[in-house]
Amino acid sequence: MMLNNPWGLAALVAVTVIIILYLLKQKREDYVFSSLYLWQNAVRDMEANAPWQKLKRNLLMFLEIFAVILLALLLSEPVIMADAGDKSVIIVIDCSLSMQSTDVKPTRFERAVSDAVELVEASRPGTEFTLISSGNKPYILLNKVSDKKKVIQEIKSIKASDISADIKLTVDLVNTLTSENSGTRVNWFSDGVSPVDDENINYYSYNGNGDNYAVTLLSYRKLENNKEITALSRITNFSARDAEMNISFYTDGMLFDARRVTVGAGKSESLYWTDIPETSTLLECRIDTPDILENDNISGVVVSPEKEFKVLLATEKNIFLDRVLSLIPNLDLYRTDKNEASNMTGYDLYVFDGQMPEKLPEDGHAILFNPGSNDYFTRLGDSEYTSVQLSDHKIYDGLDKNTSFSAAKTALYRLPEWGNPVMETDEGIAAFEGYIGKMRIFVFGFDLHETNLPVQPFFPVIMTRVVQQLLPGGTGGISSVYAGENVDLTVDPEANSISVITPDGNRVNVAPPFPAAAFNETSQTGLYTVEQQLESKTEKQLFYVNAPSEKEFTVSANENTVIQDTNENAGRKAPQGRSLKYLLLWMLLAILVVEWWVYTNGNTV
Numbered sequence: 001m002m003l004n005n006p007w008g009l010a011a012l013v014a015v016t017v018i019i020i021l022y023l024l025k026q027k028r029e030d031y032v033f034s035s036l037y038l039w040q041n042a043v044r045d046m047e048a049n050a051p052w053q054k055l056k057r058n059l060l061m062f063l064e065i066f067a068v069i070l071l072a073l074l075l076s077e078p079v080i081m082a083d084a085g086d087k088s089v090i091i092v093i094d095c096s097l098s099m100q101s102t103d104v105k106p107t108r109f110e111r112a113v114s115d116a117v118e119l120v121e122a123s124r125p126g127t128e129f130t131l132i133s134s135g136n137k138p139y140i141l142l143n144k145v146s147d148k149k150k151v152i153q154e155i156k157s158i159k160a161s162d163i164s165a166d167i168k169l170t171v172d173l174v175n176t177l178t179s180e181n182s183g184t185r186v187n188w189f190s191d192g193v194s195p196v197d198d199e200n201i202n203y204y205s206y207n208g209n210g211d212n213y214a215v216t217l218l219s220y221r222k223l224e225n226n227k228e229i230t231a232l233s234r235i236t237n238f239s240a241r242d243a244e245m246n247i248s249f250y251t252d253g254m255l256f257d258a259r260r261v262t263v264g265a266g267k268s269e270s271l272y273w274t275d276i277p278e279t280s281t282l283l284e285c286r287i288d289t290p291d292i293l294e295n296d297n298i299s300g301v302v303v304s305p306e307k308e309f310k311v312l313l314a315t316e317k318n319i320f321l322d323r324v325l326s327l328i329p330n331l332d333l334y335r336t337d338k339n340e341a342s343n344m345t346g347y348d349l350y351v352f353d354g355q356m357p358e359k360l361p362e363d364g365h366a367i368l369f370n371p372g373s374n375d376y377f378t379r380l381g382d383s384e385y386t387s388v389q390l391s392d393h394k395i396y397d398g399l400d401k402n403t404s405f406s407a408a409k410t411a412l413y414r415l416p417e418w419g420n421p422v423m424e425t426d427e428g429i430a431a432f433e434g435y436i437g438k439m440r441i442f443v444f445g446f447d448l449h450e451t452n453l454p455v456q457p458f459f460p461v462i463m464t465r466v467v468q469q470l471l472p473g474g475t476g477g478i479s480s481v482y483a484g485e486n487v488d489l490t491v492d493p494e495a496n497s498i499s500v501i502t503p504d505g506n507r508v509n510v511a512p513p514f515p516a517a518a519f520n521e522t523s524q525t526g527l528y529t530v531e532q533q534l535e536s537k538t539e540k541q542l543f544y545v546n547a548p549s550e551k552e553f554t555v556s557a558n559e560n561t562v563i564q565d566t567n568e569n570a571g572r573k574a575p576q577g578r579s580l581k582y583l584l585l586w587m588l589l590a591i592l593v594v595e596w597w598v599y600t601n602g603n604t605v
Contacts, residue, residue: 011072018064063595070588077121078580088144088181089123090130090174091116091151094190095158096165097483098552101191101292103210109160111206112189116155119187120148121581130177131155134190135523136163136484138170161523162295163484164551167195210292211239214549215285215299216268218480222278229276229303233285237263238553246288249273251280281305282527282542295525296547302479302527308332309471312344315353320454321369324463325351331467349470354447363493365440365470370411370447376436377443378414383427386410388451391421393433394488395465405453411445418515433469435515438493442466482548483525486518492539495532503527503545 093116099109120129129151131142141154178184178200186201188194194203217234237243242265248258256276263269276283280303287297312334315321325333336344347364356371373379389404390396412428415421422442423431433442446453453459469490481487489498489510498510500519503526510516522528522545532539 009072009076011068011075014068014071015065018061018068059598060595063591063598067588067591067595070584070591074581074584074588078584087124087126088128088130088184089119090132090177090184090186091119091155092132092134092138092170092174092186092188092190093155093158094134094165094188095160096135096552097160097162097295097547097549098191098293099206100160100162100295101208101210101212103208103292104191104206107160108191108206108208112204113155113158115204116187116189117152120151120155123148130184132170132173133158134165134167134170135161136166138166138173140173161483162525162545162547163523164482164548165190167192171195208292209240211241211243212291212293212296212549212553213237213239213243213245213263213287213289214293214296214547214553215287216296216550218283218285218299218301218546220276220283220301220303227278228274229278229280229283231273231276231283231285231301233271233273233299234268235261235263235271235287236268236549237265238549239265239291241265243289247271248286248288250282250284250286251276252282253284282544296549296552298525299546300480300527300544302542302544304479306330309348310334310346311349311351311467312336312347313351313353314340314355315351318353318369318448320448320459321351321353324454324460325467327460328464328467349467360436360439360441362439365490365493367442367444367466367470369444371443371445376441377416377419377432379445380412380414380428382409383407383412383425383430384409386425386427388423388425388430388446388453391424391431393420393422395422395462395469399458399461403456403458405451405456407446407451407453409446409450413443413445435491438491438495438514440470440491440515442470479542480544480546481522482551483522483545484548485522485545486520487522487543488518489516489530491516492532492534494534495539496535497533499531499533501529501531 093112095109099107099112101108104111123129126146128144128146129142130140130144131151131154133139133141141158142151145151174186174188174196178186184200186198187204188201189204189206191205191207193205194201214236215233216236218231220229220231222229231249233247233249235245235247237245242262244260244262246258246260249256257273259271261269261271271285273285282300282302284298284300291297308330310332311325313321313325314336316337322333322335325331334347345361345363347361350361350364350366351369352366352371353369356368356374360366360376386407387404388407388410390399390401392401407425407430410425410430412425412430413432415429415432416434418436419432419434421429421432423429423444430446431442431444433440448454469488471490489500491498491511491514495511497512498516500508500510500521502508502521503524508519508521510519525545525547528543528545530541530543
């Protein structure tokens with residue numbers, strides 16, 4: 001046994017005080033009686049004239065002394081150690097979506113936090129703690145802190161979120177920290193299987209194998225003939241047994257339709273919802289059958305409004321650009337030549353082909369193909385007969401990142417501080433994008449006629465996504481994302497401020513300053529509102545954040561369809577020590593109750 005707070009034993013001084021109080025002779029008043037025959041016992045107490053008397057056996061005194069001893073032990077925080085303990089400890093707490101499951105009471109996360117606190121309390125004095133929260137990115141909350149109260153306070157302040165955990169990043173961080181001190185003990189609190197086979201890692205698994213169902217997909221499309229909306233939802237059963245579920249579909253918060261569906265263990269079923277009114281703004285699919293996790297029982301998507309955007313194309317008959325822009329819906333395309341483009345205003349998007357205006361427009365965003373020299377960015381030179389590859393950019397999500405095309409000639413640029421690469425060759429950057437103040441531009445350093453890009457099947461996809469990224473309206477056409485993902489807000493050049501209202505009602509200021517950074521506070525599922533304050537009005541746009549269930553609950557083809565920790569040795573382990581504070585507290589309470597009973601019944605000897 002060890003004491004976390006040895007100074008608590010100072011309370012034992014009270015034992016001496018109690019004994020002294022019982023040694024003090026009680027003062028009595030004199031009374032005259034005719035006989036002392038009936039007062040023999042009282043006479044014995046009067047024989048001594050000193051202020052002290054002989055200490056006698058007194059049950060109350062012993063109970064009080066015992067209570068003081070228990071109180072002193074309680075204040076000294078005694079712990080029964082199972083081993084010698086560790087000088088350096090890393091605590092990893094999984095705060096992702098699945099940890100909110102209720103198959104471990106009250107939830108997996110709350111139980112993990114409770115056990116982590118107990119582990120800290122049971123550790124030896126002077127132990128250094130490093131605390132890591134594991135989500136879509138691991139964060140070091142404390143580094144080598146020996147103050148137990150501070151560590152416990154920080155552990156209790158961690159909140160579970162709706163994001164998915166990136167285990168690989170957490171493992172890399174833990175390996176980096178342990179490489180600095182090979183004797184470090186890692187205590188990992190999560191709900192899966194241990195990601196690392198290491199004797200220095202204690203893995204605490206919280207998984208009751210409860211039933212979980214989720215809406216893992218919700219998408220829509222508008223029919224061209226009658227403009228009605230058709231929606232597709234996918235219902236997934238992450239449980240080890242078949243389940244019948246009640247599914248409901250809502251439009252703008254009102255019940256539209258309901259179904260009952262049977263989904264096999266580890267399987268998914270698709271549901272189509274038709275004849276949805278074209279005026280609908282928000283579509284939601286909900287699972288009404290109870291399970292262990294509510295946050296993934298609903299999925300939403302925002303219907304993009306039917307809005308026409310004015311686009312100006314300044315080119316010398318570039319049929320490739322003209323054609324691809326004509327195919328993008330909701331674009332009102334205007335064409336002009338290079339000479340007149342610099343004087344034209346009032347467009348949402350400007351596309352300049354083969355020229356660079358002296359001054360970029362201030363009322364819209366821009367796409368530049370093969371621009372000339374300018375004061376905004378630096379051209380380093382040219383690359384001829386080269387292969388151009390796609391960079392790691394969000395506009396290529398879902399596309400093969402190894403895709404490339406050939407160019408007879410392309411310019412190479414020095415990447416500006418405000419820029420992000422879009423395309424590159426082996427020699428340097430061939431295309432980039434970014435904000436110059438409030439205006440966002442995409443720069444492509446080649447003439448489309450000198451490449452085979454226009455004949456590639458992915459060309460219309462890329463151009464459509466570029467245009468959608470630049471059109472004003474808040475999120476560049478994004479109607480839903482997964483929790484933890486960043487949202488690139490498309491800023492209206494006339495906006496003075498930008499803010500986002502989260503599902504819990506909090507307002508997050510995004511800009512100023514400009515350029516606006518990507519919005520990364522998407523840890524909650526639900527509906528978000530983007531507000532851009534212009535000179536004369538406030539523009540609002542909605543987007544929905546859904547739960548990343550498929551990343552959190554992995555389905556396998558095994559008999560146990562959900563991959564969970566079934567290895568008893570890899571399951572939840574007991575902390576390395578056990579605190580005695582609750583036992584001492586109950587014992588102290590019992591002693592006080594006995595003392596009260598003895599006092600009220602007068603049996604003190």
